[in-house]
Amino acid sequence: MLINKTYFIDSCDDIELNIKRESKLEYKITYDDSKQMKAVVCIIPGFGEDTNSDYKRHLAEIICSSFDVLVLNVEYHCIGARLNNGAKITFDNIDKFILEHSCKAFGINWKDFSYDDLKYIDQQMVELKSINKNIYSQSKIRLSGSFEPTKNEYQNFGIMQATDISNAILHVEKNMGGGIPVILVGSSHGGYLANLCAKICPWIIDGIIDNSSYALTPLAYLGFAKEIDYTRYYEFYIKYSENIDLFLFTKSFWTSNQYSPYYFSNARKSIRDILNYDHLKLQSSYGKIPYISYHSVYDTIAPYKDKEKLYEILNKLGFDVFLYEINCEKQIDGRLIKNLDHGLGMSIKTLIKKHLPQILQKPLKDKTCKKEISYKCDDLVYTFKEKNNQIILNIIKLN
Structure with missing residues (x-):
């Protein structure tokens, strides 16, 4: 029988700006209690129409029924930042x-x-x-x-959002049992958050299916x-x-004023960038997961050249990667790909059905590594650590 449940849990505060969070983190799961689940599949919405709750529930039930997986949807920090979802x-x-x-x-x-x-x-x-x-x-x-945004939230961009998703995954594993792969799927900002989760807690994530995410932090969205x-x-x-x-x-507290405690410095950008060789090299030491991505060469929001460079680095570091370059109208099939714009008009259901089976065939990586990772970002060191089934962030300023 298909089960839909909603949970409200404590998650992260804004450690960077020293702002206490006001609301609980909400997430939903869909699973079949009569079957053994083969994986946790987290479908991460971006800023577009895929944040619609009815659509997300319908999609979750289809994917759960098709693949015997637990489907996770996370209402991450500042998700309600568009008119269609309450802003x-x-x-x-x-x-x-x-x-x-x-x-x-x-x-x-x-x-x-x-x-x-x-x-x-x-x-x-x-x-x-x-x-x-x-x-x-x-x-x-x-x-x-x-x-x-809803819930009196604001745009921290990336870090709190990826931490929310990671905390929801850990909470699911705590209550439902672990030992199965965790696959993240997302388009645009959702794909970016999938990649960022793999960066801040690489010991949790076992695969990424990404459509049109940005590899570098976009100024316009900060x-x-x-x-x-x-x-x-x-x-x-x-x-x-x-x-x-x-x-x-x-709405955001970040500023370009370098004298403000809310200054968005190079260090703040560095920790959010996926395309960072030193960071990717460190991440690779925690296991080399599969990455699959689609991207239009005509994308004006998330430049293709950045994604191409990212996948070149991932490939050199030994990750199992495949980047589908979408560059002509002949590739528009009306089912998976509907246009050459940002997001490709892509069907997430079709994307998952096409690529989830091949990722599920991959062996589960060894997760006995140290559950902590530190990234040097100019004058700051960001350390992400799993403690008591949560991701804890600590930031140290270098002299």
């Missing part, structure tokens, strides 16, 4: 500054606007264009805005890129009207 559009201090000065440039009276008040600005622009010949009909107000150029490094774009363009960023 709201707000204006932070930078957004308000841009809004105020943009309104003044067109002679529009400014007040403390909310998102709903943009229709007032839109109407003012319509009226101004009709009476002021000096304002071109193509003129627009270009504004920045912020996604306010929340603070509006401080640099909000019309260039935006995370999400909305054409609000013919008169207003809105460039959106997820």
Whole structure:
């Protein structure tokens, strides 16, 4: 009989920024209690429509029934950062500054606007264009805005999210029993988190199936890129009207201000980058798992050249890897691959059905290694350690 269960557990605080977490970590499992499960398959959603709860449950039940595996879905930190899964559009201090000065440039009276008040600005622009010949009909107000995630969360980006996924896996193993492979599957940001989990706790993960993940930390998704150029490094774009363009960023405490305790330094970026030879070499000493990835050469969000270089390094280090380069319309089959854009319009169900069987045939790696790993990142050393069925992060600043 198929069983669906939901758990709420304690997970990590934000050790980097010394922020106490307010909410429990939620995760769901699907399994058949009449069968012996062959693996834990964690399907990691990204920022898109694959965060829909009904879709995730349906997919989990199909995969569980098809392969006799336990399927894990983790509501990792800041997963609710899009309008389709509960986020709201707000204006932070930078957004308000841009809004105020943009309104003044067109002679529009400014007040403390909310998102709903943009229709007032839109109407003012319509009226101004009709009476002021000096304002071109193509003129627009270009504004920045912020996604306010659910649960009063914010974008730490990567580290807390990968730790959440790892902690959920450990909690499943504690309650359901271990000794079976752990396979991670994800697209875009979900694929990135799969790779990051393998980096921060390589003794837990036994295989990666990845579609279109980024190999280097993308500036646009860190929340603070509006401080640099909000019309260039935006995370999400909305054409609000013919008169207003809105460039959106997820709420974050990270900043480009090097004098702030929340400065996103090179060390912060280094620990989040997957494409780091020294880190990959260290990771390889914990076992060389299989990696499978699909990636379009036309991807404008996650550059293909970075993924190609990553897989060259993984291959040299002895990992069992295969990168499917998608470079022409002939490869669009309408089932697995539907376009040449970021994400390839890919069916996760078809991806899993195609590649999970071959990973399940691989022998389970030796997991008797030390359950601790340390990465030197410029002036910081990040140490991830498994203790009491949780991943604990410790950060030391070098002199």
